[in-house]
Amino acid sequence: xxxxxxxxxxxxxxxxxxxxxxxxxxxxxxxxxxxxxxxxxxxxxxxxxxxxxxxxxxxxxxxxxxxxxxxxxxxxxxxxxxxxxxxxxxxxxxxxxxxxxxxxxxxxxxxxxxxxxxxxxxxxxxxxxxxxxxxxxxxxxxxxxxxxxxxxxxxxxxxxxxxxxxxxxxxxxxxxxxxxxxxxxxxxxxxxxxxxxxxxxxxxxxxxxxxxxxxxxxxxxxxxxxxxxxxxxxxxxxxxxxxxxxxxxxxxxxxxxxxxxxxxxxxxxxxxxxxxxxxxxxxxxxxxxxxxxxxxxxxxxxxxxxxxxxxxxxxxxxxxxxxxxxxxxxxxxxxxxxxxxxxxxxxxxxxxxxxxxxxxxxxxxxxxxxxxxxxxxxxxxxxxxxxxxxxxxxxxxxxxxxxxxxxxxxxxxxxxxxxxxxxxxxxxxxxxxxxxxxxxxxxxxxxxxxxxxxxxxxxxxxxxxxxxxxxxxxxxxxxxxxxxxxxxxxxxxxxxxxxxxxxxxxxxxxxxxxxxxxxxxxxxxxxxxxxxxxxxxxxxxxxxxxxxxxxxxxxxxxxxxxxxxxxxxxxxxxxxxxxxxxxxxxxxxxxxxxxxxxxxxxxxxxxxxxxxxxxxxxxxxxxxxxxxxxxxxxxxxxxxxxxxxxxxxxxxxxxxxxxxxxxxxxxxxxxxxxxxxxxxxxxxxxxxxxxxxxxxxxxxxxxxxxxxxxxxxxxxxxxxxxxxxxxxxxx
Amino acid sequence: xxxxxxxxxxxxxxxxxxxxxxxxxxxxxxxxxxxxxxxxxxxxxxxxxxxxxxxxxxxxxxxxxxxxxxxxxxxxxxxxxxxxx
Numbered sequence: 001x002x003x004x005x006x007x008x009x010x011x012x013x014x015x016x017x018x019x020x021x022x023x024x025x026x027x028x029x030x031x032x033x034x035x036x037x038x039x040x041x042x043x044x045x046x047x048x049x050x051x052x053x054x055x056x057x058x059x060x061x062x063x064x065x066x067x068x069x070x071x072x073x074x075x076x077x078x079x080x081x082x083x084x085x086x087x088x089x090x091x092x093x094x095x096x097x098x099x100x101x102x103x104x105x106x107x108x109x110x111x112x113x114x115x116x117x118x119x120x121x122x123x124x125x126x127x128x129x130x131x132x133x134x135x136x137x138x139x140x141x142x143x144x145x146x147x148x149x150x151x152x153x154x155x156x157x158x159x160x161x162x163x164x165x166x167x168x169x170x171x172x173x174x175x176x177x178x179x180x181x182x183x184x185x186x187x188x189x190x191x192x193x194x195x196x197x198x199x200x201x202x203x204x205x206x207x208x209x210x211x212x213x214x215x216x217x218x219x220x221x222x223x224x225x226x227x228x229x230x231x232x233x234x235x236x237x238x239x240x241x242x243x244x245x246x247x248x249x250x251x252x253x254x255x256x257x258x259x260x261x262x263x264x265x266x267x268x269x270x271x272x273x274x275x276x277x278x279x280x281x282x283x284x285x286x287x288x289x290x291x292x293x294x295x296x297x298x299x300x301x302x303x304x305x306x307x308x309x310x311x312x313x314x315x316x317x318x319x320x321x322x323x324x325x326x327x328x329x330x331x332x333x334x335x336x337x338x339x340x341x342x343x344x345x346x347x348x349x350x351x352x353x354x355x356x357x358x359x360x361x362x363x364x365x366x367x368x369x370x371x372x373x374x375x376x377x378x379x380x381x382x383x384x385x386x387x388x389x390x391x392x393x394x395x396x397x398x399x400x401x402x403x404x405x406x407x408x409x410x411x412x413x414x415x416x417x418x419x420x421x422x423x424x425x426x427x428x429x430x431x432x433x434x435x436x437x438x439x440x441x442x443x444x445x446x447x448x449x450x451x452x453x454x455x456x457x458x459x460x461x462x463x464x465x466x467x468x469x470x471x472x473x474x475x476x477x478x479x480x481x482x483x484x485x486x487x488x489x490x491x492x493x494x495x496x497x498x499x500x501x502x503x504x505x506x507x508x509x510x511x512x513x514x515x516x517x518x519x520x521x522x523x524x525x526x527x528x529x530x531x532x533x534x535x536x537x538x539x540x541x542x543x544x545x546x547x548x549x550x551x552x553x554x555x556x557x558x559x560x561x562x563x564x565x566x567x568x569x570x571x572x573x574x575x576x577x578x579x580x581x582x583x584x585x586x587x588x589x590x591x592x593x594x595x596x597x598x599x600x601x602x603x604x605x606x607x608x609x610x611x612x613x614x615x616x617x618x619x620x621x622x623x624x625x626x627x628x629x630x631x632x633x634x635x636x637x638x639x640x641x642x643x644x645x646x647x648x649x650x651x652x653x654x655x656x657x658x659x660x661x662x663x664x665x666x667x668x669x670x671x672x673x674x675x676x677x678x679x680x681x682x683x684x685x686x687x688x689x690x691x692x693x694x695x696x697x698x699x700x701x702x703x704x705x706x707x708x709x710x711x712x713x714x715x716x717x718x719x720x721x722x723x724x725x726x727x728x729x730x731x
Numbered sequence: 732x733x734x735x736x737x738x739x740x741x742x743x744x745x746x747x748x749x750x751x752x753x754x755x756x757x758x759x760x761x762x763x764x765x766x767x768x769x770x771x772x773x774x775x776x777x778x779x780x781x782x783x784x785x786x787x788x789x790x791x792x793x794x795x796x797x798x799x800x801x802x803x804x805x806x807x808x809x810x811x812x813x814x815x816x
Contacts, residue, residue, distance in 0.1 A: 196732055202793055203741070203783055209797030210804070527808050530775075534804070537751075538779055541744045549740070 001158045002101050003634050010082040010094040012039040015722035023703040026657040029666040031707030032681050036723040037666045041638035043096045047112045071128040075116045080718040091117045107137035162193045166620050171639035187589040191553045200546035207542045211535035218532050225523035235516045246505045253498045260491045270481040273471050280465050280474035287458040294451040297444050304441045316427040326420040333417045366395050554581050560619035568611050571651040577601050610643040635663040657700040688731045704728035735763050738784045751776040775811045
């Protein structure tokens with residue numbers, strides 16, 4: 001099929017009549033965001049599928065096609081501007097006409113139309129169906145094809161339903177719907193859809209049914225044989241039991257395989273966010289670590305403030321710089337001592353002349369003198385109540401009190417001086433101590449500032465990552481990923497266990513069959529034995545052949561994928577590796593990128609993943625050698641290169657042009673915002689010329705269509721919106 | 732893929748070739764519509780595989796195809812075994 005043109009009348013944002021002419025080669029439709037690119041893709045879908053891509057259910061597993069039908073879209077299919085201009089009772093329609101040819105002489109026109117009538121300002125009469133008309137060109141005019149069956153047949157001939165998803169797709173989501181690389185069975189499904197491999201599965205089915213009929217005949221023959229006895233009956237019972245066990249285990253195996261596929265898919269989905277989640281988690285751990293440090297620093301600062309006043313006393317810091325006082329006191333104490341000695345000397349001198357020296361006589365003698373009422377110093381009586389007695393009495397008090405008082409004062413003064421000396425030792429390093437501890441505190445305050453700044457920076461980093469990725473439950477993602485990994489490991493182990501059990505049951509069945517035939521030897525007719533052997537061998541053979549056919553197709557697909565993959569990636573100069581389809585334990589194949597050492601490359605970026613998928617999709621088309629799909633069906637893709645840089649976009653477009661005889665690629669690339677007018681874009685002529693030159697080297701043509709909006713309009717005001725289509729052609 | 736190619740592929744299965752002595756020459760020269768003489772001398776497995784490929788191409792349900800194959804096998808096998816003796 002070749003697409004010649006598409007006409008959009010009041011369809012979505014395409015107000016009034018808009019016609020785009022397509023040519024052989026690469027048709028590049030360029031438009032910025034909101035300029036009708038996806039709506040153009042929707043127009044193709046609407047004509048062929050009576051529905052458009054439903055963004056709301058994007059990614060819903062229940063509806064992988066994501067198609068919303070006319071019955072659910074109704075007047076939203078019609079341009080808001082056209083609806084706004086429609087008066088009460090008036091009818092307004094949208095329609096899309098696609099002109100195609102199947103061969104040089106067979107041309108068709110496909111037209112889908114939907115009309116509504118305005119009842120009031122807010123009410124509309126909206127039918128649930130659109131009308132589809134198909135016309136065949138007859139020399140100069142178009143003849144209507146009214147037979148519904150014929151219409152379906154022609155549509156299927158133009159582009160088979162099974163092929164359409166591989167040649168018509170939208171960006172990443174479309175690619176994901178076509179080929180889900182996380183599902184090991186995806187490639188088998190692809191092979192099944194695009195090859196005649198199903199016929200081999202039919203052969204297996206027929207052979208199994210035939211073998212089952214023969215088996216029934218064989219068992220009946222055993223039961224009616226003369227040798228049939230308890231032993232044979234027991235063996236037959238065992239056989240039935242083993243067969244039911246086998247069916248059960250095989251069912252379990254299928255369920256486990258499905259579970260493994262789902263888990264693998266879940267893991268793949270999580271992997272996409274894992275590195276970001278790990279980064280966020282790492283930052284959080286870093287933040288927690290910093291917070292722990294901050295708490296410790298704060299504790300030390302608090303300790304400083306709480307212990308400083310205590311240390312003024314405990315560590316005698318208050319006495320700092322009081323050395324001069326001690327010196328003064330020591331000087332005074334020395335003077336005092338000197339004074340005391342001098343005074344004692346003078347007292348002694350005077351007492352020697354005039355009286356008894358201090359402390360003489362001893363108290364015991366004084367007491368004796370008082371008892372005897374006699375002074376033995378001057379040897380004369382001293383009667384109680386006489387002045388002499390009183391003089392002796394006085395001697396007792398004076399000697400005792402004077403001595404004690406003097407000693408006490410002296411002691412206190414001496415102690416005070418000694419304490420001063422002891423203390424002076426303790427506070428001699430106080431200044432240094434205080435300087436050190438204050439420096440330490442200042443350094444802690446600085447550290448606190450740094451830590452607070454670090455924590456704020458980490459928090460900022462975390463928030464940026466969350467905003468950019470939309471991941472706010474990083475821990476959940478990491479935990480879910482680990483759980484999925486664990487479940488996959490367990491599931492794979494179960495799978496291996498089940499496969500082992502199935503093999504054992506098959507072995508038991510074989511020996512059971514051998515025992516039955518041994519016990520009934522000679523009883524079963526040779527032709528029945530032969531029939532049984534033939535049909536069982538046929539089953540085995542068809543199974544083996546189907547597998548080898550799959551394997552060959554997979555190898556071919558791998559080869560073709562690599563050819564496309566290399567051509568898309570090589571010009572970029574970046575590492576791209578090689579695609580390998582690895583057989584999985586659950587009987588599927590998973591595409592992987594391997595490096596030169598044959599090791600799987602993990603954590604592919606979106607650009608690598610997209611080019612991997614696009615290369616496989618191209619290979620699905622080009623590997624099918626029985627039909628030249630690439631030449632027969634045009635590729636229509638909306639935003640397939642959104643993940644690519646300029647170099648890769650260019651090599652992808654060249655590859656598309658070289659692979660498909662006609663392709664319509666709708667992108668926002670190759671445009672430049674006009675300097676003097678925001679929201680208006682002009683073509684990036686330099687890059688387009690470069691692309692055109694590259695295509696020319698392979699004799700491929702470039703046809704450019706530019707989607708813009710009329711000056712003065714804004715894409716957000718849908719009631720005035722229309723699209724300005726410029727048919728640029730070649731540069 | 733034409734039915735004859737699928738027939739050749741099926742007969743090329745190594746186990747089948749070994750167990751039923753199917754030579755490469757035979758595979759190369761095999762046809763979907765052998766003459767009665769050729770049919771008379773053919774291995775039963777070859778006949779069976781040919782019928783399988785043929786019946787599947789008739790666009791009939793697999794169950795019906797299996798029944799037809801059973802009838803063919805049933806009717807040809809005694810003669811084949813007789814000939815083998």
